[in-house]
Amino acid sequence: MPVSNNLGGQFVYSFESLNFKQIGTCRLEFHILPEILLYSKPSLFETGTCRKMLSVLGPKAQSEKCGMDHILDAQSKGEISEDNVLYIVENINVAGMYISLSLSLSLSLSLTVIASQCPLSKAPHGLCAVVVVCIQESDVPPPVHSHLLDIFMWTFSCSATAAIETTLWSIEWGVAELVNNPEIQKKIRAELDNALGKGNLISEPDTCNNKLPYLTAFVKEIMRLHMAIPLLVPHMNLHDAKLAGYDIPAESKILVNAWWIANNPKYWDQPEKFMPERFLNANIEANGNDFRFLPFGAGRRSCPGIIIAIPLLSIVLGRLVQSFELLPPPGVKQVDVTEKGGQFSLHIATHSTVVVRPIA
Amino acid sequence: MEEGVDGGTNFNSWLLFLQVGDDLNHRNLSELAQKHGDVFMLRMGQRNLVVVSSPDLAKEVLHTQGVEFGSRTRNVVFDIFTGDGQDMVFTVYGEHWRRMRRIMTVPFFTNKVVQSSRFAWEDEANHVIKDLKAMPEALTTGVVIRTRLQLMMYNIMYRLMFDSRFESENDPLYVKLKALNGERSRLAQSFEYNYGDFIPILRPFLNGYLKVCKEVKDRRLALFKEFFLDERK
Numbered sequence: 001m002p003v004s005n006n007l008g009g010q011f012v013y014s015f016e017s018l019n020f021k022q023i024g025t026c027r028l029e030f031h032i033l034p035e036i037l038l039y040s041k042p043s044l045f046e047t048g049t050c051r052k053m054l055s056v057l058g059p060k061a062q063s064e065k066c067g068m069d070h071i072l073d074a075q076s077k078g079e080i081s082e083d084n085v086l087y088i089v090e091n092i093n094v095a096g097m098y099i100s101l102s103l104s105l106s107l108s109l110s111l112t113v114i115a116s117q118c119p120l121s122k123a124p125h126g127l128c129a130v131v132v133v134c135i136q137e138s139d140v141p142p143p144v145h146s147h148l149l150d151i152f153m154w155t156f157s158c159s160a161t162a163a164i165e166t167t168l169w170s171i172e173w174g175v176a177e178l179v180n181n182p183e184i185q186k187k188i189r190a191e192l193d194n195a196l197g198k199g200n201l202i203s204e205p206d207t208c209n210n211k212l213p214y215l216t217a218f219v220k221e222i223m224r225l226h227m228a229i230p231l232l233v234p235h236m237n238l239h240d241a242k243l244a245g246y247d248i249p250a251e252s253k254i255l256v257n258a259w260w261i262a263n264n265p266k267y268w269d270q271p272e273k274f275m276p277e278r279f280l281n282a283n284i285e286a287n288g289n290d291f292r293f294l295p296f297g298a299g300r301r302s303c304p305g306i307i308i309a310i311p312l313l314s315i316v317l318g319r320l321v322q323s324f325e326l327l328p329p330p331g332v333k334q335v336d337v338t339e340k341g342g343q344f345s346l347h348i349a350t351h352s353t354v355v356v357r358p359i360a
Numbered sequence: 361m362e363e364g365v366d367g368g369t370n371f372n373s374w375l376l377f378l379q380v381g382d383d384l385n386h387r388n389l390s391e392l393a394q395k396h397g398d399v400f401m402l403r404m405g406q407r408n409l410v411v412v413s414s415p416d417l418a419k420e421v422l423h424t425q426g427v428e429f430g431s432r433t434r435n436v437v438f439d440i441f442t443g444d445g446q447d448m449v450f451t452v453y454g455e456h457w458r459r460m461r462r463i464m465t466v467p468f469f470t471n472k473v474v475q476s477s478r479f480a481w482e483d484e485a486n487h488v489i490k491d492l493k494a495m496p497e498a499l500t501t502g503v504v505i506r507t508r509l510q511l512m513m514y515n516i517m518y519r520l521m522f523d524s525r526f527e528s529e530n531d532p533l534y535v536k537l538k539a540l541n542g543e544r545s546r547l548a549q550s551f552e553y554n555y556g557d558f559i560p561i562l563r564p565f566l567n568g569y570l571k572v573c574k575e576v577k578d579r580r581l582a583l584f585k586e587f588f589l590d591e592r593k
Contacts, residue, residue: 261414
């Protein structure tokens with residue numbers, strides 16, 4: 001475990017000897033300092049602020065230079081600007097999350113989990129966590145510091161929203177398809193009632209081991225037809241490469257049209273139809289075991305969020321179906337499922353208005 | 361690339377650019393794949409864009425040659441937020457990236473994390489159900505339940521990160537965060553900036569767009585200060 005210590009509100013995460021290509025070797029530390037934002041801007045930039053703050057955490061914490069101190073040191077030496085420091089603080093706030101999927105999702109998502117280990121429940125809003133990236137003992141040239149910090153924070157902020165938004169889109173598609181396919185909705189409800197007993201709401205263990213094959217197939221079908229990130233996150237080849245016998249010049253942007261692969265009649269029977277049955281007994285998982293179905297990508301750069309997204313989708317959609325009959329609003333037969341694509345995203349164009357009738 | 365689109369001449373690349381330049385969505389690219397094959401290249405100004413559209417070639421890119429094709433691209437908006445530079449550090453698939461992924465995936469993307477946070481997920485789903493039952497119009501004219509689901513997703517992430525949640529959709533902080541996040545999402549994934557991305561000489565025309573990016577960023581910062589700094593003094 002790379003976790004070096006856990007001091008009350010301070011959680012330190014360190015990487016030994018990260019090797020940055022052609023730049024040097026350095027060590028990164030992430031500190032989560034829940035109270036740092038208590039300090040207004042001027043005091044934030046006084047070196048020693050963190051030390052003061054850490055004094056409440058006990059002697060061990062005090063003896064160590066905290067992450068913010070390093071950043072403030074760097075600032076006082078002119079290696080990074082005040083803007084950089086503010087930028088770090090700003091971006092680390094969850095408000096700083098916005099979608100850009102051109103970077104690996106894994107870094108930031110992992111950081112969010114680190115943050116979850118920090119006991120912040122006492123904090124009002126609970127938002128005042130700061131992850132500080134500290135570059136220590138580095139032989140990285142100074143100008144690179146601020147850049148590293150920016151990029152790191154940027155990555156962090158991107159991915160958390162990516163996680164919220166993409167999952168939300170899938171749930172939204174799921175609700176729309178449930179409304180438009182009442183017979184599918186009934187089948188899911190019947191399966192849940194049979195497997196769990198009426199009134200027992202689905203929980204995470206029920207989503208494993210194919211205990212609920214139809215619900216699982218339904219979730220996969222949502223991701224196939226309405227793939228949240230239809231072109232995956234773009235890849236790039238650093239050097240000249242070959243693909244299918246063609247020369248690919250260095251630094252080309254490579255898009256994998258995962259949506260088309262999952263919706264091409266060459267590989268799928270009536271791909272335009274919403275048909276969860278196609279996944280029953282098909283042994284096609286979302287984890288990249290079958291390259292016709294890659295909602296999370298595959299291989300080294302695949303999305304690690306899959307481990308959360310899949311059970312979460314089943315739980316949320318499953319509980320909705322168990323609690324309500326989901327119906328179109330009066331006078332409407334089907335809700336509109338026109339899609340709206342962004343550069344990286346595929347979501348529903350009109351948010352559906354839905355009638356929910358509680359199930360006795 | 362004989363099979364692919366010939367972007368070799370200026371004429372063709374400009375033509376292509378006009379065809380798809382600002383709308384590289386999955387459907388347009390699927391149509392191009394049907395015309396030009398499972399792999400084709402678009403030369404967009406200075407950039408080469410390779411589009412892969414078959415399971416076999418996806419396997420080649422993601423798995424077999426995963427190292428060769430394992431780096432990430434950058435774009436002009438990325439540059440704005442990162443300071444226009446040597447972002448290779450974080451985008452290149454290399455020793456550093458591999459180590460990061462290993463270090464972070466093993467302890468955090470595990471079943472253990474799922475097991476410790478699943479109760480929060482289930483609880484948030486129950487909150488949605490309870491709130492929907494309390495809305496009289498949910499049973500008559502209907503409601504946009506997405507709005508409530510969005511709060512649920514924020515709460516699931518906030519609980520995961522900070523062990524805290526928003527009580528309702530009316531929480532003023534939630535309202536503001538959501539609005540600004542939405543705006544930033546739109547900016548980051550808009551097609552608008554492709555022109556300047558593909559053809560650097562057009563970048564000056566992006567100034568207006570980038571100004572909006574910056575404004576949104578500043579407004580978020582102001583909000584952030586208001587709630588997390590000033591209010592708590």
